[in-house]
Amino acid sequence: MAATIVIGAQWGDEGKGKIIDFLAAKSDYVVRFHGGNNAGHTIKNGKDEFVLHLVPAGIFNKNTKYYKV
Numbered sequence: 001m002a003a004t005i006v007i008g009a010q011w012g013d014e015g016k017g018k019i020i021d022f023l024a025a026k027s028d029y030v031v032r033f034h035g036g037n038n039a040g041h042t043i044k045n046g047k048d049e050f051v052l053h054l055v056p057a058g059i060f061n062k063n064t065k066y067y068k069v
Contacts, residue, residue, distance in 0.1 A: 017041025024058025029065050032056045
């Protein structure tokens with residue numbers, strides 16, 4: 001089983017949320033290490049807009065399972 005890992009190498013907004021949302025569309029699982037809340041990322045889902053701080057952007061894909069470590 002292959003895995004794709006997105007790691008932030010800098011502090012602040014690096015665009016990880018957008019990358020994860022894109023990758024999660026073709027993923028079976030999204031896993032997030034819960035080290036604390038983050039600055040947040042905004043996901044636009046059709047007409048709606050969501051700002052997330054504690055959960056990954058991939059939760060909006062109906063075929064993706066979410067695990068928090």
